Amino acid sequence: MRAIVIERLGGPEELRLVDRPAPRPGPGDILVDVTVAGVNFMDTGVRRLGPSAGGVPFTPGVEGAGRVGALGEGVTGFAVGDRVSWVYASGSYAEQIVLPAADAVPVPDDISDETAASLMMQGITAHHFTTEAAPVEPGRTTLVHAAAGGLGQNLTRMIKARGATVIGLASTEEKAEAARRNGADHAIVSSGDAFVAPVLELTGGHGVHTVFDGGGGTTFRASMGVVRRHGTLLYYGAFNGTVPVLNMRELPRSIKVCYPVFRDHIPGREELLRHSAALFDLVRQGVLLPGVGGRYPLRDAERAHRDIESRSTTGKLLLFP
Incomplete structure (x- = not known):
C-alpha cells in the first residue's frame, strides 16, 4: 500500500x-x-x-x-x-x-x-471550546482568530447557534468576506496586534467576553487586551511559534486563561461517540x-x-x- x-x-x-x-x-x-x-x-x-x-x-x-x-x-x-x-x-x-x-x-x-x-x-475541537472549555452563552460577544479556516468556520457556526455574536479575524479581505458568508457578524482584516483598536471600538470599549486565539505567541498579549472584565482568553496556538509565558499578576481585569486539551473532551469511547453524534446532528x-x-x-x-x-x-x- x-x-x-x-x-x-x-x-x-x-x-x-x-x-x-x-x-x-x-x-x-x-x-x-x-x-x-x-x-x-x-x-x-x-x-x-x-x-x-x-x-x-x-x-x-x-x-x-x-x-x-x-x-x-x-x-x-x-x-x-x-x-x-x-x-x-x-x-x-x-x-x-x-x-x-x-x-x-x-x-x-x-x-x-x-x-x-x-x-x-476541528469539529470536536470547536465543540470542546464552545461547550466545556469556555461555554458560550446567548448575548455574549466573542472574537475568533483565523475565522475563515476550518476550525474558525466551525467555531463561528457553533457560537452563532448558541446565540452569541462573532467578531472574526482574517489575514485578507477575501478571507474576511468568507468569514462573513459563514455567519460572522463582523470581520476584521488584521495581522499582529492591529485588531485591538477595532475590536474595542465594536464593543464600546468593553472588549469581548471570550477570545478564541490560535494565533500563537504573537497575538496572545493583544488578545488579553480585548477581553472584558471576568472574560476568558482561550489559547490553542501551541504549534504557531513561541508559546507565551505568563506571570499570573499580569492578568488584567480578573480575566481567565484556558489552554484546552483535546483528550479532556473525549477521554473515553462514550464521550467520543456522544460528541460525534452531536456533531452529525448539527x-x-x-x-x-x-x-x-x-x-x-x-x-x-x-x-x-x-x-x-x-x-x-x-x-x-x-x-x-
Whole structure:
C-alpha cells in the first residue's frame, strides 16, 4: 500500500509517497481502507518537530474516514465494509491504517466521508471550546482568530447557534468576506496586534467576553487586551511559534486563561461517540456546513502542507488516497 512517510524532520519537501507493506490488525484493532484523510495545521508541527511518541520514519496525519477492511482478534461491533471515521490515530496519510476499534466512530448513512473526516478534529475541537472549555452563552460577544479556516468556520457556526455574536479575524479581505458568508457578524482584516483598536471600538470599549486565539505567541498579549472584565482568553496556538509565558499578576481585569486539551473532551469511547453524534446532528440541522477548502491526491501532501502554511486557504483541506 502507498503512504506518505517522513524520514527526516523538516519542510514540506520531506513528505514522500512510498510503497509500504500492508498493515495487519492486531487484537482489538481494525484495518481501514482510507477514503479521505484530514490535513491539520498541527500536522505541520509534527512534520517539523516529530511525533509525540516514537521517531522517524513515520506516517503523519491523525484523522480520516474509510471502510473497515479487516478485523483483529476480539473485535465486536464492527463488520468488514462498515464506514468509520477517527481522530488521533497516527498514520492517516495512507491508503490503509490500523487503529484500535475503540477509537473508530461509525459514520451514519446520511453523512459523507468528506464531512465525517472534516469534523473529527476541528469539529470536536470547536465543540470542546464552545461547550466545556469556555461555554458560550446567548448575548455574549466573542472574537475568533483565523475565522475563515476550518476550525474558525466551525467555531463561528457553533457560537452563532448558541446565540452569541462573532467578531472574526482574517489575514485578507477575501478571507474576511468568507468569514462573513459563514455567519460572522463582523470581520476584521488584521495581522499582529492591529485588531485591538477595532475590536474595542465594536464593543464600546468593553472588549469581548471570550477570545478564541490560535494565533500563537504573537497575538496572545493583544488578545488579553480585548477581553472584558471576568472574560476568558482561550489559547490553542501551541504549534504557531513561541508559546507565551505568563506571570499570573499580569492578568488584567480578573480575566481567565484556558489552554484546552483535546483528550479532556473525549477521554473515553462514550464521550467520543456522544460528541460525534452531536456533531452529525448539527450537520443534519444545517448548523454545521463543513467547508472544504482544498482536495488533494495523496501524492500532493507536500502541496497541501505548503498551502496550509501559507495561510492562503480557507476551510478544511483533505487528502484522497
